[in-house]
Amino acid sequence: MRPFFLGSAGCRPAAFGRWPKALGNANTRGDEPCSRQLAGNMVRPLGCLQLADWIADFREHIEQMRVAPNDKPGAIRAQLPKQGPDEGESFERILGDIDGIILPGMVHWSHPMFLGYFGWTSTAPGILAEVLSAPLNVNAMTWRTCPAATELETVVVDWLRQWVGLPEQFGGVVYDTASVGIMHALAVAREEAAPATRELGLTDRNLPRFRIYTCDQAHSAAEKAAIALGLGEENVVRVPSDNQFRMDVNSLGRSVAEDRLKGFHPMAIVATVGTTATASVDPIPDIAKICRAGKMWLHIDAAYGGGFAMVQEYEWLRDGWDLADSVVINPHKTVFVPLDFSVLYVRDLERLRRVFTLVPEVLRGDTIEGERNYMDYGIQLGRRFRALKAWVIWRSLGRDGIVASLREQIRLANLFSEWIERDDRFELVAPVSMGVVCFRFVGDAAPSPRAATTARGRAGSIDRIDQLNSGIVERINASGRAYLTQTKLCGQTVMRIGLGNILTTEEHLRKAWGLIREAADDVGT
Structure with missing residues (x-):
């Protein structure tokens, strides 16, 4: 899996915040006008290489971080100025605050122990492609405003159409x-x-x-x-x-x-x-x-x-x-x-265009008959060059690489369900589907969400079982060691994991299962 990610054994330790010292103030760097600095002359001194190194460190050492903070609402806001600065600040200081304030206050969806919602992941090609799109900074609203963005979007969405078997x-x-x-x-x-x-x-x-x-x-x-x-x-x-x-x-x-x-x-x-x-x-x-x-x-x-x-x-x-x-x-x-x-x-697709096409006078010279103008296919006029990152990623991974990773998510979900079925204190509450597993702690015996609500198990009434399941999720998430979510099925609280991160391995899943069982021991006594 290593080729999918930024980071290597040669990267320095996770000492986030080591940014170039001689960045200076964005508007006080010698006699060079601020406009020229912001236009691009400071891209190299702003530390693109250091930024890449920081990203590599972040990816390589993300497991050392808490998956989620356990702060009270307002904790991050309290560390930030109430008013914006009058004078520009050094990039080093800004990035230092990212390290010291923003990162600790984040739920790290890229963490391999993040198992909530629908887990997703960032790959090295995706990260690099996002970096590429910022300096290009095009508006992909019509073919003329950026032919490459328009035609690339048409190509990549058709790749996906073919991969999932939609008709032409x-x-x-x-x-x-x-x-x-x-x-x-x-x-x-x-x-x-x-x-x-x-x-x-x-x-x-x-x-x-x-x-x-x-x-x-x-x-x-x-x-x-x-x-x-x-x-x-x-x-x-x-x-x-x-x-x-x-x-x-x-x-x-x-x-x-x-x-x-x-x-x-x-x-x-x-x-x-x-x-x-x-x-x-x-x-x-x-x-x-x-x-x-x-x-x-x-x-x-x-x-x-x-x-x-x-x-x-x-x-x-x-x-x-x-x-x-x-x-x-x-x-x-x-x-x-x-x-x-x-x-x-x-x-x-013409059905969609007929509903939303509306060309302002200022853009009439920018539309070309027979070419697709994506501003005609929705309410947005300004459009990001989103297709670039998909193109870079899908070329880097290929269909086979994508499918192999999806198969691994399916395998891990089914493996997790097997562990649940071997522990009679837990039960599956829905068929395992793709990368999602819904389950709950029931003690020795308790009704499933589709069963009659009059049955009782060792852990107590239905309400008590709901409280125990919520307690397990809250305890694990507060620990920062893993993250999962809860939902309601037929009015009853159940736990849920959603696999989707390429970084998540069988070892991580075993750790999460151990944390769940440990939390169940604590809240069930």
Whole structure:
């Protein structure tokens, strides 16, 4: 794994803060105007080589740090000036404060013992590519404003499309997150359900109330999109899940039919491949049938699960994608691109462009017929050169390298589940999916989240078991030795790990399991 990361045995010890001494004040360096210094003459004296060395040290010695601070709110703010400086400060001093104030106050998502949320990772190619994008500092809004950025984005999103098996009819656009992607997708769904909404809006048009359907296990992005689009949070219908935490298709069908009878207009269904809590996968082909029968938009949130569709054993995740109207994938979750990088794919990308194209007079000379201008495919005008980092990373790792790392995440998740099953004080509460494991401490015996809530175990009542599981998570996180998260399944508190960091090895996972068992001993007595 070493080639994936900055850092080598030859790097100096982790003495963060050793920056060049002769940096001076940014606005008092001899007679050179500040504007010239900031324009680039100080890039070398500002210590690019030292910065690279610092990054290497940080990566190599990250295990020596706490995974997360245990400070009270306001602790970081109290160490910072209340007002901005009137005069510039030396770069050495600024970086010293990064070492002394910022780093100790961070949750280190790149730490190999960080097992919370959906773990992700930064690779050496990703770090270097981010550094490259800053001096380039282009605005990738049209082809003319940066042809390379436009054409490279088109290429890399098509690489990913091919890797995950989406049909050629799907075109992609890079946004920051899946939440922004789903908002754009539902904006197109709204326009197709009520043409001319782009020009006239929704008010005073005698339109029915539009409905969006998603699973009770899905991300809250659907509600946020409904709020932003003027559809209303109450018009997002949460469909019950089955015993594997997947959208129940029978319940979905009933909800859609009942809403039609009540005068609502079922507009879209948001299905998920890799839900936030359990990484469960909705039955996409069955959901697609309901969409087609009711002329509804089908959006697939594959923000987490999309990357795993590259793995041969997980190609079943793709089932039904060819029937979707839009699919979102977050390479910053599972395809090793640093945050942020999310791709929205739309069947016939022109549908998206028709909703958002709006060329200001000042840019009319910058658009070229027949060339893609990405400002036409969303609400943003200014756009970062995000495609560069994906291109660098994916060329460096290759598809085979990405798939090998995803397979290791799957292996570790299943190994962790085996340890849980061998300890009768713990139980799995959902099927292990991709890199996510949901489990809980139950004492000698206790009901699973899907079981009746009247049973009791040695550890006490359901409420008591919930408290114990929360206590285990809080104790571990406060220790700084590892980090995991908790969630609610069927109203009960469960622990959860999400693997995704290439730095996390089987040894780290064994350490985490030892910490969990140790904390269980402490809180359960």
